[in-house]
Amino acid sequence: MQAFILPNTEKHVLGAAFDERKEISLVGARGERIAFQVFVTKAHNVHVHADYDTEVFSELYIPVTVPSGPCPQPEHEKPVYVPDPILEFDRAVEAGENNGELLLWCFVDISRDETRRTFDVTLTVSADEGRDEVTAHVTVFDFELPKENRNVTAFVTRGDMIDAKDEAERLKKFDALVDFGLQYGCSPSNIVPEGVFDLPTVLERIEKYARDPRCASFSLPYRTTKKIDPVSEKEIECLDTAYLCELYTAMANASTNECNLFRKANMYVGFIDEPTPENFFRVRRVYREIHDLKREIAKSCDFSHKREVEAALLTMDNIVTVFNKEPIYGEVDTWCPTYWAYHKPEYVYEEKKLRGLGKKNWWYGCCAPWTPFPNLHTDSPMGDSRFESWLRYKFDVKGNLYWATNLTQKHSDGKYFDCDILNEAMLFPSANGDGLLFYTDTKYGAPMPSLRLFSMYLGLQEYEYFVSADDAARCAIPFYGKAFDMRAMFKPVFDRMAVGTTLVRKFDAEYLRAQIGKRVELAEKNIFVECDAHGTHSIVRVYSPKGVKINGRKGEESVCGRGVCSVFYFDGSDMLEADISVGEEKLLLAEKRTPISVEKAVSQSEKISVCALCDKTVVHVEPFVNEEKIALYVPVVKDGAVPRTVELDIETLSGDAFILNTVLIDCNGNRYHAGYAVAEENRRQRISIGVTDVAQNRLNSIEDVEIIKRKEENGKISENFRFDRIVGVEILLQNNIKLLDDNRERRLSQYDFAVYDGYLTVEED
Numbered sequence: 153m154q155a156f157i158l159p160n161t162e163k164h165v166l167g168a169a170f171d172e173r174k175e176i177s178l179v180g181a182r183g184e185r186i187a188f189q190v191f192v193t194k195a196h197n198v199h200v201h202a203d204y205d206t207e208v209f210s211e212l213y214i215p216v217t218v219p220s221g222p223c224p225q226p227e228h229e230k231p232v233y234v235p236d237p238i239l240e241f242d243r244a245v246e247a248g249e250n251n252g253e254l255l256l257w258c259f260v261d262i263s264r265d266e267t268r269r270t271f272d273v274t275l276t277v278s279a280d281e282g283r284d285e286v287t288a289h290v291t292v293f294d295f296e297l298p299k300e301n302r303n304v305t306a307f308v309t310r311g312d313m314i315d316a317k318d319e320a321e322r323l324k325k326f327d328a329l330v331d332f333g334l335q336y337g338c339s340p341s342n343i344v345p346e347g348v349f350d351l352p353t354v355l356e357r358i359e360k361y362a363r364d365p366r367c368a369s370f371s372l373p374y375r376t377t378k379k380i381d382p383v384s385e386k387e388i389e390c391l392d393t394a395y396l397c398e399l400y401t402a403m404a405n406a407s408t409n410e411c412n413l414f415r416k417a418n419m420y421v422g423f424i425d426e427p428t429p430e431n432f433f434r435v436r437r438v439y440r441e442i443h444d445l446k447r448e449i450a451k452s453c454d455f456s457h458k459r460e461v462e463a464a465l466l467t468m469d470n471i472v473t474v475f476n477k478e479p480i481y482g483e484v485d486t487w488c489p490t491y492w493a494y495h496k497p498e499y500v501y502e503e504k505k506l507r508g509l510g511k512k513n514w515w516y517g518c519c520a521p522w523t524p525f526p527n528l529h530t531d532s533p534m535g536d537s538r539f540e541s542w543l544r545y546k547f548d549v550k551g552n553l554y555w556a557t558n559l560t561q562k563h564s565d566g567k568y569f570d571c572d573i574l575n576e577a578m579l580f581p582s583a584n585g586d587g588l589l590f591y592t593d594t595k596y597g598a599p600m601p602s603l604r605l606f607s608m609y610l611g612l613q614e615y616e617y618f619v620s621a622d623d624a625a626r627c628a629i630p631f632y633g634k635a636f637d638m639r640a641m642f643k644p645v646f647d648r649m650a651v652g653t654t655l656v657r658k659f660d661a662e663y664l665r666a667q668i669g670k671r672v673e674l675a676e677k678n679i680f681v682e683c684d685a686h687g688t689h690s691i692v693r694v695y696s697p698k699g700v701k702i703n704g705r706k707g708e709e710s711v712c713g714r715g716v717c718s719v720f721y722f723d724g725s726d727m728l729e730a731d732i733s734v735g736e737e738k739l740l741l742a743e744k745r746t747p748i749s750v751e752k753a754v755s756q757s758e759k760i761s762v763c764a765l766c767d768k769t770v771v772h773v774e775p776f777v778n779e780e781k782i783a784l785y786v787p788v789v790k791d792g793a794v795p796r797t798v799e800l801d802i803e804t805l806s807g808d809a810f811i812l813n814t815v816l817i818d819c820n821g822n823r824y825h826a827g828y829a830v831a832e833e834n835r836r837q838r839i840s841i842g843v844t845d846v847a848q849n850r851l852n853s854i855e856d857v858e859i860i861k862r863k864e865e866n867g868k869i870s871e872n873f874r875f876d877r878i879v880g881v882e883i884l885l886q887n888n889i890k891l892l893d894d895n896r897e898r899r900l901s902q903y904d905f906a907v908y909d910g911y912l913t914v915e916e917d
Contacts, residue, residue, distance in 0.1 A: 153198075153281035157288065158189035160610060161661045163534045163603070164255055166213050166233035177289045179666045183264040183297040184613055187606065188288050192254040195279035199250070200241060204260060204273040210244035211235040211255040211603055216577045220529040220584045221522050234584075236530050237574060237591045238601045247596060257606060258288075266292055293669040295620065295676050300365040302619050303541065303612045304551035306420055306471070306514075307338040307589070311345025313560045315593050323348065327357075329558055332590060332599050334366040337612035341371040341420060341553070349375055349395065355402055355413075362413050369551060371420045371471075372399065388434070389423045391441050400445065400465065404453040407461040414464035418486075420471045420553070427474055435472055436483040442470050443485075471514055471553065476502050486550075488514040491540070492521045494547045495652035501809065501830040515544070516553035519583040524654045524846065528554065528604050530577050530585030535655050537607040541615035543653050546639065546646050556587035558599075563587075617668045618642070624675035632695055633713035636680045641671060643840075644683075644740045647797055647913065651827070651842030657796075670737045677734060678715070686801075687747030687911035690728050692720040701733035727916065743796065748881060748910030749787045750800075756783040756882070768906040770805075773885060775900040782885040786910060793914035794875045795843045798826060800883075803836040805904040813884035814841045818874040823882070831905065843912075845870035878912065 157176045164170060170191065180186040189211075192198055200208050215231035235255055244250055260273050273288040309329045316322035322345055330340045343357040354373055361367040375392035403413040419442060424434050446466055455462035470485035475493055477484075487506070493499045493515065503513055517525075517540070523532040526540035544552060561568035562579045574594055577584040591600040618638070625636040645667050648659045674681065679700065684691040692707075694700055699709050699718050707718035722728055725745035729738040751764050759774040759782055776782050798814050813828040827841040846866065885903065 153195035153277070153279045153284060154193045155275075155277040155284040155286050156191045157275075157286040158191055159661070160187040160189060160607070161534050161538065162189065164189070164191060164235060166235075166253075174285075175287045175289060177291070177662060178260070179291045179293065179662060179669055180260075180262050181293045181295055181297045181617070181669065181672075182262055182266050183299070184262050185259045185609075186262065186290065187257060187259050187610060190256040190258060190275060190277065190286055192256065192277055192279075194253050195277075195281050196251050198254055198277060198279045199245070200256065201276045201278075202258070202260075202273060203276075204271070205263065206273060206275065207259040207261070208241040208275075209257040209259075209606075210239045210241050210249055211257055212237040212239060212249070212574070213255075214530065214577050215575060216531045216584055218578055218584075220527075220531055220578075221582065222520075223582045225582070232531065234531050234577070236577075236585065236603045237594075238603060238606060239596055243596060243598075257603070260288065260290065262290070262292060264296055268292060269294075291666075294673050295669075297613060297616050298620065301334075301337055301339065301368045301612075303337055303339065303615050304369045304514075305337075305339045306341035306369060306371055306418065306551060306553045307333055308341040308554065308556050309333070309345075310556050310558055310587075311342075311347070313556075313558050313592070314345070315560070319348075323353075329590060329592070329599060332601075333557060334364065336601065336605050336609040337366075338557070338589075338605075338608075339366075339368045339370060339416075342373065343370045344373055349373060351398065351402055354399065355406060358403060358413050358417070359406065359411065362411055362416055367416065369416045369418060372417050374419070374421060376423065391421070391438060393441050393445055396442070396445055397449070400449045401453060404449055404455070404461065404465065407458060409458045409460045412458075412461050412464050414461060414468055417464075418469040418471055418551075425473050427472070429477075429479070432477070432480050432483075435474070435480050439470060439472075439483045439485060469512055469514070469551070471551075473516060473553065475499070476506060481506070484511070486512040486514055488516055488551075488553055490521055491515055491517050491526045491543070491653050494543070494549070495525070495654060497652075497828060497830045498811070500547065501832065513549050514551040514553055515549050516555070518555050519580055519586050522583070524656050526653065526655065527583070528585065528589065528608070529583050530602075530604065533655075534603075534607050535661075537604045538611040538661075539649060539655055540608065541611040542618075542646070543650060545615055545618040546642070546650075547653070548639070554589075557589040558592050559587040560593050614665065614668065617665075617672050621668075621672045621675045624672070624678070625680065628675075628678055628680065628695075631678060631697075631714050634695075636682075636695070638671075638675070641680070641682065642668065644743065647743065647840070647842070651844045654844070654846065656844045656846045666737055667740050670732075670735060670739055673735060674732065674739075679732075679734060681730075681732070681739060681741065683728070683741040685728070685742035685745065685799075685911075686909045687745055688723070688725055690722045690742050692722065692728075692730065692741060694718045694720070694732075702730045704731065704733075725911065743913035744793065744916065745799075745911040745913055746791050746793060746795070746878075747789050748798075748800075748912065749789065750907045750910045752787050753907070754785045756785050757781070760784055760885075765906075768803075768908045770906045771904070773901075773903045775902045776885075777900060778886050784883040784885070786881045786883065788878050788880055788912065790877070790879065791914075792876050793912075795826075795878060795912040795914055797843060797913045798839075798841045798881060799909075799911050799913060800839040800907060801836070801909040802831060802839055803906045803908070804831050804833055805906060806902070807833050808901070808903065809833045810901060810903050811884075811886040812839055812841075813886060815882040815884060816843065816873075816875075816878050817880040817882060819877040819879050820874060822873050824869065824873045824875075836908075843875075845873075845875065881910075881912075 213233040314325045326345045375395040377392045379390045381388045407413045473488045475489040562571040580586040589605045679696045682693045707720040727744040728742040761772045763770045814826045816824045826843045829839045
């Protein structure tokens with residue numbers, strides 16, 4: 153019998169090979185649960201013991217016969233056994249699940265009182281065949297994870313999937329499942345089962361979760377009624393506004409500034425879920441009814457001594473699961489598209505504009521999208537569930553919605569049928585595990601978490617890192633008299649892991665966690681590090697109460713507010729990892745770079761003129777339409793490295809945004825559409841376009857994001873392209889194409905912009 157340690161980002165399919173390691177290095181904050189896995193070879197009567205506060209679970213396998221993906225997918229020749237149901241190890245022993253090959257999940261709880269910077273956790277595995285040990289080396293960050301959950305989510309508990317003899321038992325089991333989700337950072341959508349409208353019961357739950365620090369958000373219940381639509385003359389489902397008025401009024405009267413019942417509340421109306429254009433009239437009606445009702449309550453209730461309650465009522469999210477659509481611009485309070493929307497730069501641009509008008513943003517996943525986008529599918533890589541939270545922070549998305557957590561039946565042809573959820577992975581078409589994060593009503597008794605839930609929980613804790621850094625940055629504004637963009641400071645981390653919202657990078661999760669944690673440590677010490685990377689050099693600015701050293705030397709110091717700004721200059725284009733004098737870990741500031749010869753840019757169209765002026769190249773574009781394919785060619789200094797991103801430092805000199813579509817050209821003359829970005833109007837900005845061999849980006853095409861459908865085609869194109877021998881970059885200019893309703897504006901466009909610098913960031917050697 154042998155035991156081997158596995159990282160928490162690896163999903164070990166039964167029978168698959170793995171690295172036979174005995175040790176692993178982990179990082180974490182005080183008050184955090186970190187994790188590793190242990191694989192035990194065939195043994196009998198296995199028992200485990202840890203010398204630190206560690207909770208051990210047994211990972212059970214579930215057969216997958218059809219892979220997740222757009223239908224139809226071919227079946228596997230033989231079922232693939234994937235770990236997912238999780239059973240506490242003591243219960244596994246009682247059930248006789250401690251024999252044979254075992255896969256264990258180990259949670260290590262770092263104490264909030266932990267004073268050591270490093271410590272080891274040794275897990276001893278004993279069985280009839282002998283004993284073995286594995287060790288996790290833990291480094292503890294010098295900050296504490298907050299006790300209050302700040303992950304805004306709406307995870308639906310399906311009351312109709314609860315087996316109960318009466319309503320009282322159903323409500324009790326429902327509450328237990330909501331509490332089960334809160335243990336792992338999942339705030340609920342519904343706080344009572346479907347059909348429960350009794351105000352005392354509802355208010356009791358609202359106050360309970362408003363006071364619970366584990367709960368960051370919850371959806372309010374609503375009643376519906378049937379009315380005749382005057383246009384279609386058909387009976388349609390509508391909000392029971394009288395019930396909502398009664399509920400809002402009761403919440404307003406029961407609220408105080410200390411216990412604000414609206415602060416975490418939102419509305420998610422199911423009968424306008426994923427509306428098609430013919431149902432936009434329902435969206436308009438629901439939005440206006442809720443909008444008017446909130447203002448009516450604000451006038452009728454006394455908020456004179458609790459203005460925070462009034463503000464929370466008036467700004468309460470009303471979530472609609474739809475992409476930004478022009479016909480309902482003014483009729484949606486909170487847009488909630490699927491994850492892949494933020495893969496498209498023009499969507500991000502439009503969303504930013506709408507947010508400036510007071511709109512809010514959530515996102516969600518369900519059957520789609522599939523890997524390599526974030527998802528909660530049983531057979532997807534572990535990172536698909538883990539890193540949704542990282543991307544949520546990257547794109548500044550407020551909340552994450554998920555439609556069901558506790559399915560116990562299989563959906564087919566519009567109906568649900570009984571099945572064994574421990575042996576049936578695809579409960580909903582095209583996605584294994586969709587709607588099932590908690591295994592309930594199984595032979596093992598109490599609800600069981602899933603491996604996907606554990607993985608997602610780790611990511612939810614990591615989201616708190618980002619929020620803590622943001623909090624520290626806001627607190628630093630009065631000290632320095634300037635704002636700090638933490639998302640810009642985290643850019644090297646995000647570039648290592650994803651392109652847009654596709655998780656296509658291979659990266660060391662613990663290394664990136666260390667990078668995030670290091671930035672949080674610095675921020676909580678009121679130290680902020682900005683890096684301005686160029687093709688041939690980097691400028692690093694460190695803001696601190698006192699001057700700090702980088703790589704053992706002091707920079708050029710100047711006063712900044714009540715602190716100091718130290719400036720460091722680094723020549724060359726190698727990867728920049730800096731030693732900061734206030735910590736042990738090196739800080740990744742810039743990737744290795746290959747310069748783009750911006751001053752040698754050549755026009756490939758009569759409608760483009762190029763002029764080199766001092767430190768920049770000015771580009772003037774005559775009026776054109778997209779079909780004219782306006783292009784600019786820029787040579788690249790060869791160095792044989794594979795590109796990760798194309799970076800351009802540009803300034804738009806005209807009052808309109810436009811598309812920059814990037815095409816790579818290799819030494820054989822092959823062309824590869826790397827991607828595109830939106831150049832925003834009237835500002836200087838760093839354009840960053842991710843390069844990946846997974847898919848070619850085709851502007852304004854839904855096939856950009858359904859990567860799995862073009863896997864074979866893109867594979868052939870990628871195989872024939874020399875990513876390590878790029879000789880030039882072609883910049884295609886296109887007008888401000890709207891994503892909304894896939895409506896392309898065919899108007900003439902005319903632009904002026906300046907390019908200051910350009911380079912490729914490249915993969916490590």
